[in-house]
Amino acid sequence: MSDKNSKExxxxxxIQNQISDAxxxxxxxxxxxxxxxxxxxxxxxxxxxxxxxxxxxxxxxALKIQQAVASDDLTExxxxxxxxxxxxxxxxxxxxxxxxxxxxxxxxxxxxxxxRKKKEKHSKKKEL
Numbered sequence: 001m002s003d004k005n006s007k008e009x010x011x012x013x014x015i016q017n018q019i020s021d022a023x024x025x026x027x028x029x030x031x032x033x034x035x036x037x038x039x040x041x042x043x044x045x046x047x048x049x050x051x052x053x054x055x056x057x058x059x060x061x062a063l064k065i066q067q068a069v070a071s072d073d074l075t076e077x078x079x080x081x082x083x084x085x086x087x088x089x090x091x092x093x094x095x096x097x098x099x100x101x102x103x104x105x106x107x108x109x110x111x112x113x114x115x116r117k118k119k120e121k122h123s124k125k126k127e128l
Contacts, residue, residue: 008070011110058104
Protein backbone atom coordinates (compact mmCIF):
# COMPACT_ATOMS: atom_id res chain seq x y z
CA MET A 1 0.00 0.00 0.00
CA SER A 2 1.37 3.37 -0.94
CA ASP A 3 1.77 6.52 1.12
CA LYS A 4 -0.98 8.27 -0.82
CA ASN A 5 -3.53 5.95 0.79
CA SER A 6 -3.15 7.59 4.22
CA LYS A 7 -6.89 8.15 4.74
CA GLU A 8 -7.59 4.55 3.82
CA UNK A 9 -4.86 3.36 6.21
CA UNK A 10 -6.26 5.61 8.93
CA UNK A 11 -9.68 4.02 8.40
CA UNK A 12 -8.11 0.56 8.73
CA UNK A 13 -6.78 1.58 12.13
CA UNK A 14 -10.20 2.92 13.18
CA ILE A 15 -11.88 -0.34 12.16
CA GLN A 16 -9.23 -2.39 13.98
CA ASN A 17 -9.95 -0.37 17.15
CA GLN A 18 -13.67 -1.03 16.71
CA ILE A 19 -12.91 -4.75 16.35
CA SER A 20 -10.93 -4.67 19.61
CA ASP A 21 -13.89 -3.00 21.34
CA ALA A 22 -16.28 -5.62 19.91
CA UNK A 23 -14.00 -8.44 21.11
CA UNK A 24 -13.92 -6.86 24.57
CA UNK A 25 -17.70 -6.77 24.54
CA UNK A 26 -17.82 -10.47 23.61
CA UNK A 27 -15.33 -11.32 26.37
CA UNK A 28 -17.44 -9.38 28.85
CA UNK A 29 -20.49 -11.42 27.84
CA UNK A 30 -18.50 -14.65 27.95
CA UNK A 31 -17.07 -13.95 31.42
CA UNK A 32 -20.30 -12.70 33.01
CA UNK A 33 -22.30 -15.02 35.21
CA UNK A 34 -25.92 -15.12 34.09
CA UNK A 35 -28.51 -16.93 36.13
CA UNK A 36 -30.93 -18.27 33.55
CA UNK A 37 -34.08 -19.62 35.15
CA UNK A 38 -36.76 -18.57 32.68
CA UNK A 39 -37.11 -18.71 28.88
CA UNK A 40 -37.13 -14.88 28.65
CA UNK A 41 -33.73 -14.70 30.34
CA UNK A 42 -32.33 -17.22 27.86
CA UNK A 43 -33.79 -15.25 24.94
CA UNK A 44 -32.30 -11.99 26.24
CA UNK A 45 -28.89 -13.59 26.73
CA UNK A 46 -29.00 -15.13 23.27
CA UNK A 47 -30.03 -11.78 21.77
CA UNK A 48 -27.01 -10.09 23.41
CA UNK A 49 -24.65 -12.78 22.09
CA UNK A 50 -26.08 -12.60 18.54
CA UNK A 51 -25.89 -8.79 18.46
CA UNK A 52 -22.27 -8.80 19.67
CA UNK A 53 -21.14 -11.50 17.23
CA UNK A 54 -23.00 -9.89 14.32
CA UNK A 55 -21.27 -6.60 15.10
CA UNK A 56 -17.89 -8.35 15.12
CA UNK A 57 -18.64 -10.14 11.83
CA UNK A 58 -19.62 -6.84 10.18
CA UNK A 59 -16.47 -5.11 11.41
CA UNK A 60 -14.15 -7.90 10.26
CA UNK A 61 -15.85 -7.84 6.85
CA ALA A 62 -15.43 -4.05 6.77
CA LEU A 63 -11.74 -4.43 7.59
CA LYS A 64 -11.27 -6.82 4.66
CA ILE A 65 -13.14 -4.44 2.33
CA GLN A 66 -11.05 -1.47 3.51
CA GLN A 67 -7.81 -3.41 3.09
CA ALA A 68 -8.84 -4.30 -0.47
CA VAL A 69 -9.78 -0.69 -1.29
CA ALA A 70 -6.44 0.54 0.07
CA SER A 71 -4.40 -2.06 -1.83
CA ASP A 72 -2.05 -0.97 -4.60
CA ASP A 73 -3.61 -3.51 -6.97
CA LEU A 74 -7.14 -2.14 -6.63
CA THR A 75 -5.87 1.45 -6.76
CA GLU A 76 -4.15 0.68 -10.06
CA UNK A 77 -7.25 -1.02 -11.47
CA UNK A 78 -9.49 1.88 -10.44
CA UNK A 79 -7.16 4.34 -12.20
CA UNK A 80 -7.31 2.19 -15.34
CA UNK A 81 -11.10 2.24 -15.15
CA UNK A 82 -11.21 6.02 -14.69
CA UNK A 83 -8.85 6.55 -17.64
CA UNK A 84 -10.92 4.26 -19.86
CA UNK A 85 -14.13 6.21 -19.33
CA UNK A 86 -15.34 8.17 -22.37
CA UNK A 87 -15.98 11.26 -20.24
CA UNK A 88 -13.27 12.81 -18.11
CA UNK A 89 -13.59 12.20 -14.37
CA UNK A 90 -12.18 14.35 -11.60
CA UNK A 91 -10.91 12.90 -8.34
CA UNK A 92 -12.76 14.30 -5.36
CA UNK A 93 -10.32 12.64 -2.97
CA UNK A 94 -11.13 10.06 -0.37
CA UNK A 95 -14.63 10.03 1.11
CA UNK A 96 -16.26 7.91 3.79
CA UNK A 97 -18.86 5.58 2.30
CA UNK A 98 -21.38 3.71 4.43
CA UNK A 99 -21.55 -0.01 3.65
CA UNK A 100 -24.19 -2.37 5.01
CA UNK A 101 -22.75 -5.86 5.33
CA UNK A 102 -25.01 -8.90 5.63
CA UNK A 103 -24.20 -9.08 9.36
CA UNK A 104 -23.91 -6.25 11.83
CA UNK A 105 -24.38 -2.51 11.61
CA UNK A 106 -23.46 -0.24 8.69
CA UNK A 107 -19.74 0.54 8.63
CA UNK A 108 -17.75 3.33 7.02
CA UNK A 109 -15.13 2.63 4.36
CA UNK A 110 -12.72 5.27 3.05
CA UNK A 111 -12.75 5.14 -0.75
CA UNK A 112 -11.65 7.37 -3.61
CA UNK A 113 -14.53 9.29 -5.10
CA UNK A 114 -14.71 10.48 -8.71
CA UNK A 115 -17.20 12.75 -10.44
CA ARG A 116 -17.71 14.04 -13.95
CA LYS A 117 -15.73 17.12 -14.84
CA LYS A 118 -17.91 20.16 -15.27
CA LYS A 119 -17.82 21.75 -18.65
CA GLU A 120 -16.51 25.27 -18.59
CA LYS A 121 -19.05 27.83 -19.68
CA HIS A 122 -17.77 30.44 -22.05
CA SER A 123 -19.58 33.56 -21.00
CA LYS A 124 -19.59 36.64 -23.12
CA LYS A 125 -19.32 39.91 -21.31
CA LYS A 126 -22.13 42.26 -22.03
CA GLU A 127 -21.03 45.32 -23.88
CA LEU A 128 -22.50 48.63 -22.77
